Amino acid sequence: MSVLQIGAGGVGWVIAHKCALHNDVFGDITLASRTISKCEKIITSIKGRNNLKDTTKKISAVAVNADDLNALVKLINEVKPDLLINAGPPWVNVNIMEACVLTKTAYLDTSVATDLCSPGQQVPEAYDPQWAFAERFKEAGITGILSTGCDPGVVSVFATYAHKHLFDEIDSIDVMDVNAGDHGQKFATNFDPETNLLEIQGDSFYFENQQWKSVPCHSRMMEFDFPVVGPQKVYSMAHDEVRSLAEYIPAKRIEFWMGFSDSYLNYFNMLRDLGLLSPKPITTAEGITVKPLQVLKAILPDPTSLASGYTGKTCIGTWIRGQKDGLPKSVFIYNICDHKESYIEVEHQAISYTTGVPAITAALLYFQGKWNDVGLFNVEQLNPDDFLALMPSVGLTWQVQELDA
Template identity: 80%
Template sequence: MAVLQIGAGGVGWVIAHKCAQHNDVFGDLTIASRNIEKCDKIIASIAKRDNQKVSQHTIESAQVDADDIPALVALIEQIKPDLVINAGPPWVNVAIMEACYQTQTSYLDTSVATDLCSPGQQVPEAYDPQWAFREKFKQAGITGILGAGFDPGVVSVFAAYAHKHLFDEIDSIDVMDVNAGDHGKKFATNFDPETNMLEIQGDSFYYEQGSWKQVPCHTRMLEFDFPVVGKQKVYSMAHDEVRSLAEFIPAKRIEFWMGFSDKYLNYFNVMRDIGLLSPDPVNVDGVDIHPLRVLKALLPDPTSLAPGYTGKTCIGTWLQGRKDGEKRSAFLYNICDHEEAYQEVEHQAISYTTAVPAITAALLYFQNKWSDVGLYNVEQLDPDPFLALMPSIGLDWDVHEL
């Protein structure tokens, strides 16, 4: 058995640790990235934390440009993995899927290929480039699992579970993501500042009564009393799973909400007002400079935040509807602690919560429970074995009846 992981950022870091913890199932692991040093750093961290379960299977690094389909094909043919886990940035999804198709290798990722804010790449079209591979994956006789992180991922499985067991009829699905952690910096982003700031200023899209509603960022807010982390303000935002849930889970309204503190939004608003979040270049002393690249250079490297991170994340799916003729309102959620995550895998909870579901889904694939031929979003697959397995991989979950 063998797994090829492509990508060595924060999520890739934890995926590799978790893969190593289960390498009795996965076999040999190859971690590939444009920058091979990042892979070697992860391998050193796995050794340091003693996270490699069995020693007879190898963990190796490889250099690959994930935009380059022939290079990907060559690497896959050399390694012959049973599964490619895509832990790269979203814009490489389509290239890796094509390479998997050409080599007849199964595929798994954790986020959608589009940027969700440029015209033609917004929520209603979010999965178009990847769903275009449905026939190809069937022809190739391989499995593709899309959006197997936390959000998208576990939140979508929660919706499928609620649809299967808890509700006869669903009025609303509200996915809610709150990071109540503290990295101790005045201002920092938890992943690439450029991607993050573009995403946050994009219009939100939510699904209602069969059609898409588009609203400017931060104009729809609600305050929700979360388990453990308490009352938090969350804002309607464009996110991958709103598109796939609208496709696969019947509900009258589907929306994604992200928690932002007043302090965070103040930083965001000032930066936007002065033009620092613009995707357009400005001329600085004769040189065209992208303001967001300057911001990225100024802010702390997101990977540097993990060691000092305290507090918890709470991400879940709030469903309202009816069961057996009675009104029901239930929040299915996970709580993840930044410090505990760091203790185990030397990374913070945001990467941890994305990586554990990917490994849960990969294990189900190896156990032949999530391995039908074809291309699937996780909410199309049976939620029961997933939610039964995930706690043993590192993430608990619970249902809070409201």
């Protein structure tokens, strides 16, 4: 057995650690990234944490440019993995899926190929570039599993579980993502500032009465009393899983909400109003042409530098309201994850941890022959019970909270 992982950012970091912790199942692990030193650093961390479960299995680093299809095909043919785990940035998804079809290799990723804010790449079109592969995955006789992180990912498994077991009819699905942690910086992003600050400027899309509705970012807000981390303000935002939930789970309204502190929004709004979040180049009086967003990225803290000092917890879950047995019902299904505990285990913070653990849960299900049908799947199409039974042993527990209906 062997796996090939592409991508060595924060999520890739956790996926690699968790792969290594289950290498009795996964076999040899190959880590590939444009920058090989990032892979080597992860391997050093895995060995330093004694996270290579079966030390007779190999773990190795290789360099690959995922924008280069030929290079990808060549690498896959050399490694001959049983599963390719894609932990790269959104824009490499399509190329990697193409390489998997050409080499007949099973595929798994953690988020969509679109940027969720540019024309043609917003929520209603979020899965178009990847769903276009459906027939070709079938013809190639391979399995593809899309968006197996936390959100998208686990939150859709929660909704699927609720649809299967807890509700006769669903009125609303609200995916809720709150990071109540503290990294000690006045303003910083938890992943690449350029990707993050661009994404959260996009209009929010929610699905209501079979139609897409769009509102400017941060214009729809509610306060929700989260378990453990308490009341938090959350804002309607564009997010991948609203599209796949709308496709597979019948509900009158489906929406994604993310928590932002007043301080974060104050910085964000000021930076946006001044034009410092713009990806359009400006030219200084000295004749230097540069994108303000790239300048901001250069001066903000490196997201990977935040993990060691992170304290507090994340709470990510799915709030489902509807009817069961003729009575109104409201449940919140969620996970709580602690930044410091994540760091102790895999040397990274909870935001990457909550994305990496579900991806490895899905990968284990594939190897166990449970999530391995031929074809291309979103998690809403797969058995939630298998997933939710396994995930706690991989690292994330989950709870169902009954709310006043």
